[in-house]
Amino acid sequence: MKCKNCSRQVLINDYCKDCFIKYFEKEFRKGLGNLKGKSLCIAVSGGKDSLTTLYLTKKFYPENKILALLIDEGIHGYRHGTIKSLRKYAVEWGIPYKILKFKKPLDSMNPKRPCSVCGVLRRYYLNKHARVFNVLILGHNLDDEAQSTLMNVFMRYASRFNRMTVKQVTHELFVKRVKPMRYLSEREVMAYFLLKGFNTSMRECPYARSSFRDVVRKSLNDFEYKHSGTKLSIIKTYDSLGIINNPVNLGSCNACGEPSSNEVCKACMILKG
Ligand SMILES: [Zn+2]
Ligand SMILES: [Zn+2]
Numbered sequence: 001m002k003c004k005n006c007s008r009q010v011l012i013n014d015y016c017k018d019c020f021i022k023y024f025e026k027e028f029r030k031g032l033g034n035l036k037g038k039s040l041c042i043a044v045s046g047g048k049d050s051l052t053t054l055y056l057t058k059k060f061y062p063e064n065k066i067l068a069l070l071i072d073e074g075i076h077g078y079r080h081g082t083i084k085s086l087r088k089y090a091v092e093w094g095i096p097y098k099i100l101k102f103k104k105p106l107d108s109m110n111p112k113r114p115c116s117v118c119g120v121l122r123r124y125y126l127n128k129h130a131r132v133f134n135v136l137i138l139g140h141n142l143d144d145e146a147q148s149t150l151m152n153v154f155m156r157y158a159s160r161f162n163r164m165t166v167k168q169v170t171h172e173l174f175v176k177r178v179k180p181m182r183y184l185s186e187r188e189v190m191a192y193f194l195l196k197g198f199n200t201s202m203r204e205c206p207y208a209r210s211s212f213r214d215v216v217r218k219s220l221n222d223f224e225y226k227h228s229g230t231k232l233s234i235i236k237t238y239d240s241l242g243i244i245n246n247p248v249n250l251g252s253c254n255a256c257g258e259p260s261s262n263e264v265c266k267a268c269m270i271l272k273g
Pocket of ligand 1: 003004005006007008015016017018019020
Protein backbone atom coordinates (compact mmCIF):
# COMPACT_ATOMS: atom_id res chain seq x y z
CA MET A 1 0.00 0.00 0.00
CA LYS A 2 1.12 3.52 -0.71
CA CYS A 3 1.27 6.47 1.71
CA LYS A 4 -1.73 8.80 1.44
CA ASN A 5 0.63 11.78 1.20
CA CYS A 6 3.39 10.58 -1.07
CA SER A 7 4.05 7.43 -3.05
CA ARG A 8 6.25 5.66 -0.51
CA GLN A 9 5.45 2.44 1.30
CA VAL A 10 2.87 2.67 4.11
CA LEU A 11 4.15 2.07 7.63
CA ILE A 12 1.41 3.17 10.03
CA ASN A 13 -1.99 4.98 9.81
CA ASP A 14 -1.80 4.98 5.97
CA TYR A 15 1.40 7.03 6.23
CA CYS A 16 5.00 6.26 5.38
CA LYS A 17 7.61 6.83 8.07
CA ASP A 18 8.37 10.48 7.24
CA CYS A 19 4.75 11.48 6.71
CA PHE A 20 3.73 9.78 9.97
CA ILE A 21 6.38 11.71 11.88
CA LYS A 22 5.14 14.93 10.30
CA TYR A 23 1.52 14.08 11.11
CA PHE A 24 2.38 13.19 14.72
CA GLU A 25 4.35 16.37 15.31
CA LYS A 26 1.63 18.51 13.76
CA GLU A 27 -1.01 16.97 16.05
CA PHE A 28 1.26 17.42 19.06
CA ARG A 29 1.90 21.04 18.14
CA LYS A 30 -1.85 21.62 17.87
CA GLY A 31 -2.34 20.00 21.29
CA LEU A 32 0.26 22.27 22.89
CA GLY A 33 -1.49 25.43 21.80
CA ASN A 34 0.15 28.81 22.11
CA LEU A 35 2.67 28.77 24.96
CA LYS A 36 4.77 31.68 23.82
CA GLY A 37 6.59 33.31 26.73
CA LYS A 38 5.18 30.83 29.26
CA SER A 39 7.31 28.92 31.73
CA LEU A 40 6.68 25.19 31.42
CA CYS A 41 6.89 22.37 33.91
CA ILE A 42 6.72 18.98 32.23
CA ALA A 43 5.68 16.00 34.32
CA VAL A 44 7.96 13.13 33.39
CA SER A 45 8.31 9.52 34.41
CA GLY A 46 11.05 8.78 31.92
CA GLY A 47 8.73 6.45 29.99
CA LYS A 48 7.97 6.78 26.27
CA ASP A 49 5.01 9.15 26.68
CA SER A 50 6.73 11.71 28.86
CA LEU A 51 10.02 11.59 26.95
CA THR A 52 8.13 12.21 23.71
CA THR A 53 6.35 15.12 25.40
CA LEU A 54 9.64 16.51 26.67
CA TYR A 55 11.38 16.22 23.30
CA LEU A 56 8.59 17.81 21.28
CA THR A 57 7.82 20.60 23.73
CA LYS A 58 11.48 21.60 23.63
CA LYS A 59 11.46 21.31 19.84
CA PHE A 60 8.49 23.67 19.48
CA TYR A 61 9.36 26.01 22.36
CA PRO A 62 13.17 26.05 22.50
CA GLU A 63 13.26 29.53 24.06
CA ASN A 64 10.84 28.87 26.92
CA LYS A 65 11.90 28.15 30.46
CA ILE A 66 11.35 24.39 30.81
CA LEU A 67 11.76 22.02 33.74
CA ALA A 68 11.29 18.25 33.62
CA LEU A 69 9.86 17.13 36.95
CA LEU A 70 9.99 13.47 37.94
CA ILE A 71 8.23 12.10 41.01
CA ASP A 72 9.88 8.93 42.31
CA GLU A 73 7.12 6.95 44.01
CA GLY A 74 9.46 4.53 45.77
CA ILE A 75 8.45 1.32 43.99
CA HIS A 76 11.19 -1.26 44.22
CA GLY A 77 12.87 -2.19 40.94
CA TYR A 78 10.54 -0.07 38.85
CA ARG A 79 11.54 3.58 38.54
CA HIS A 80 15.36 3.40 38.25
CA GLY A 81 15.32 2.36 34.57
CA THR A 82 13.28 5.34 33.46
CA ILE A 83 15.21 7.74 35.72
CA LYS A 84 18.35 6.69 33.85
CA SER A 85 16.67 7.48 30.52
CA LEU A 86 15.42 10.84 31.75
CA ARG A 87 18.93 11.81 32.88
CA LYS A 88 20.41 10.77 29.54
CA TYR A 89 17.88 12.58 27.34
CA ALA A 90 17.57 15.67 29.52
CA VAL A 91 21.31 16.21 29.17
CA GLU A 92 21.22 15.45 25.44
CA TRP A 93 18.34 17.86 24.80
CA GLY A 94 19.62 20.53 27.19
CA ILE A 95 16.63 20.48 29.58
CA PRO A 96 17.02 20.90 33.35
CA TYR A 97 15.31 18.26 35.46
CA LYS A 98 14.39 17.66 39.06
CA ILE A 99 13.64 14.40 40.84
CA LEU A 100 11.39 14.39 43.90
CA LYS A 101 10.79 11.38 46.08
CA PHE A 102 7.63 10.47 47.97
CA LYS A 103 8.32 11.29 51.63
CA LYS A 104 7.40 7.70 52.43
CA PRO A 105 8.13 5.23 49.62
CA LEU A 106 4.90 3.74 48.25
CA ASP A 107 6.16 0.20 48.98
CA SER A 108 6.57 1.00 52.67
CA MET A 109 3.04 2.40 52.94
CA ASN A 110 1.65 -1.01 52.06
CA PRO A 111 -1.59 0.50 50.72
CA LYS A 112 -4.69 -1.53 49.98
CA ARG A 113 -5.21 0.30 46.69
CA PRO A 114 -1.66 1.29 45.66
CA CYS A 115 -2.56 2.86 42.30
CA SER A 116 -5.12 5.19 43.75
CA VAL A 117 -2.82 6.25 46.63
CA CYS A 118 0.04 6.73 44.18
CA GLY A 119 -2.17 8.76 41.83
CA VAL A 120 -3.42 11.07 44.59
CA LEU A 121 0.10 11.74 45.90
CA ARG A 122 1.66 12.19 42.48
CA ARG A 123 -0.96 14.75 41.46
CA TYR A 124 -0.53 16.48 44.81
CA TYR A 125 3.25 16.83 44.54
CA LEU A 126 3.13 17.75 40.86
CA ASN A 127 0.66 20.55 41.43
CA LYS A 128 2.59 21.81 44.44
CA HIS A 129 5.96 21.93 42.69
CA ALA A 130 4.72 23.07 39.30
CA ARG A 131 3.12 26.12 40.87
CA VAL A 132 6.00 28.48 40.13
CA PHE A 133 5.47 27.73 36.42
CA ASN A 134 2.70 29.04 34.16
CA VAL A 135 1.73 25.65 32.76
CA LEU A 136 2.03 22.00 33.74
CA ILE A 137 2.36 19.74 30.69
CA LEU A 138 1.22 16.14 31.00
CA GLY A 139 2.08 13.31 28.62
CA HIS A 140 -1.25 11.48 28.86
CA ASN A 141 -2.23 9.85 25.59
CA LEU A 142 -5.63 9.04 24.12
CA ASP A 143 -5.70 5.62 25.78
CA ASP A 144 -5.00 7.09 29.24
CA GLU A 145 -7.63 9.76 28.75
CA ALA A 146 -10.31 7.37 27.48
CA GLN A 147 -9.59 5.02 30.42
CA SER A 148 -9.80 7.85 32.95
CA THR A 149 -13.06 9.09 31.48
CA LEU A 150 -14.65 5.65 31.70
CA MET A 151 -13.25 5.04 35.19
CA ASN A 152 -14.80 8.27 36.41
CA VAL A 153 -18.13 7.22 34.92
CA PHE A 154 -17.94 3.71 36.39
CA MET A 155 -16.94 5.02 39.81
CA ARG A 156 -19.39 7.95 39.70
CA TYR A 157 -16.60 10.46 40.26
CA ALA A 158 -18.60 13.38 38.99
CA SER A 159 -16.29 16.03 40.40
CA ARG A 160 -13.17 14.40 39.01
CA PHE A 161 -14.97 13.93 35.71
CA ASN A 162 -15.48 17.66 35.59
CA ARG A 163 -11.89 18.41 36.45
CA MET A 164 -10.41 16.15 33.83
CA THR A 165 -10.34 18.70 31.10
CA VAL A 166 -8.15 21.27 32.23
CA LYS A 167 -9.58 24.62 31.39
CA GLN A 168 -12.31 24.79 33.96
CA VAL A 169 -10.71 24.45 37.38
CA THR A 170 -10.39 27.69 39.27
CA HIS A 171 -8.21 27.89 42.35
CA GLU A 172 -5.25 30.20 42.70
CA LEU A 173 -2.99 27.28 43.61
CA PHE A 174 -4.17 25.01 40.80
CA VAL A 175 -1.72 25.06 37.90
CA LYS A 176 -3.08 25.19 34.38
CA ARG A 177 -2.58 21.87 32.59
CA VAL A 178 -1.96 21.10 28.95
CA LYS A 179 -2.15 17.58 27.48
CA PRO A 180 -0.72 17.74 23.96
CA MET A 181 -1.21 14.01 23.29
CA ARG A 182 -4.82 13.77 24.39
CA TYR A 183 -5.86 12.78 20.86
CA LEU A 184 -2.83 10.64 20.01
CA SER A 185 -3.13 6.95 20.77
CA GLU A 186 -0.66 4.91 22.78
CA ARG A 187 0.16 2.99 19.61
CA GLU A 188 0.96 6.21 17.74
CA VAL A 189 3.14 7.50 20.58
CA MET A 190 5.00 4.20 20.70
CA ALA A 191 5.52 4.28 16.93
CA TYR A 192 6.82 7.85 17.02
CA PHE A 193 9.14 7.09 19.95
CA LEU A 194 10.66 4.06 18.21
CA LEU A 195 10.87 5.71 14.77
CA LYS A 196 12.86 8.54 16.33
CA GLY A 197 15.28 5.93 17.65
CA PHE A 198 14.61 6.71 21.32
CA ASN A 199 14.61 4.05 23.96
CA THR A 200 13.76 3.64 27.62
CA SER A 201 12.62 1.01 30.08
CA MET A 202 9.22 -0.39 29.08
CA ARG A 203 8.86 -2.21 32.38
CA GLU A 204 5.37 -2.09 33.78
CA CYS A 205 4.66 -0.95 37.32
CA PRO A 206 4.37 -4.08 39.52
CA TYR A 207 1.12 -2.74 40.99
CA ALA A 208 -0.54 -2.02 37.63
CA ARG A 209 -1.97 -5.48 37.08
CA SER A 210 -4.08 -5.31 40.20
CA SER A 211 -5.61 -1.94 39.40
CA PHE A 212 -9.10 -1.05 38.25
CA ARG A 213 -7.48 0.87 35.39
CA ASP A 214 -6.03 -2.36 34.09
CA VAL A 215 -9.49 -3.91 33.88
CA VAL A 216 -10.76 -0.87 31.99
CA ARG A 217 -7.66 -0.81 29.78
CA LYS A 218 -8.13 -4.41 28.69
CA SER A 219 -11.84 -4.07 27.97
CA LEU A 220 -11.29 -0.85 26.11
CA ASN A 221 -8.54 -2.36 23.96
CA ASP A 222 -10.80 -5.27 23.20
CA PHE A 223 -13.58 -2.89 22.25
CA GLU A 224 -11.28 -0.76 20.12
CA TYR A 225 -10.14 -3.89 18.29
CA LYS A 226 -13.71 -4.81 17.41
CA HIS A 227 -14.98 -1.25 16.93
CA SER A 228 -12.16 0.92 15.70
CA GLY A 229 -12.40 4.54 16.88
CA THR A 230 -14.00 3.79 20.25
CA LYS A 231 -11.35 5.56 22.34
CA LEU A 232 -11.55 8.72 20.29
CA SER A 233 -15.37 8.61 20.46
CA ILE A 234 -15.25 8.50 24.26
CA ILE A 235 -13.03 11.57 24.44
CA LYS A 236 -14.97 13.47 21.78
CA THR A 237 -18.26 12.70 23.52
CA TYR A 238 -16.84 13.93 26.79
CA ASP A 239 -15.54 17.09 25.10
CA SER A 240 -18.92 17.80 23.56
CA LEU A 241 -20.85 17.54 26.82
CA GLY A 242 -20.42 21.23 27.34
CA ILE A 243 -19.11 21.00 30.88
CA ILE A 244 -15.84 22.24 29.57
CA ASN A 245 -16.82 25.87 29.74
CA ASN A 246 -18.34 25.57 33.18
CA PRO A 247 -15.64 26.41 35.70
CA VAL A 248 -15.28 24.24 38.78
CA ASN A 249 -14.52 26.30 41.85
CA LEU A 250 -12.33 24.22 44.07
CA GLY A 251 -12.14 24.84 47.78
CA SER A 252 -9.00 24.51 49.91
CA CYS A 253 -7.89 21.73 52.23
CA ASN A 254 -8.26 22.75 55.88
CA ALA A 255 -5.01 21.03 56.79
CA CYS A 256 -2.59 22.03 54.02
CA GLY A 257 -4.37 24.74 52.02
CA GLU A 258 -3.97 22.92 48.70
CA PRO A 259 -6.87 22.79 46.23
CA SER A 260 -9.45 20.22 47.29
CA SER A 261 -13.11 19.39 46.82
CA ASN A 262 -13.30 18.01 50.39
CA GLU A 263 -12.62 19.66 53.74
CA VAL A 264 -9.41 17.70 54.09
CA CYS A 265 -7.69 16.69 50.83
CA LYS A 266 -7.04 13.06 49.95
CA ALA A 267 -3.27 13.55 50.11
CA CYS A 268 -3.49 14.77 53.72
CA MET A 269 -5.75 11.86 54.62
CA ILE A 270 -3.22 9.42 53.14
CA LEU A 271 -0.16 11.11 54.63
CA LYS A 272 -1.65 11.41 58.09
CA GLY A 273 -3.71 8.23 58.07
ZN1 LIG B 1 4.48 9.60 2.83
ZN1 LIG C 1 -4.38 18.75 52.41
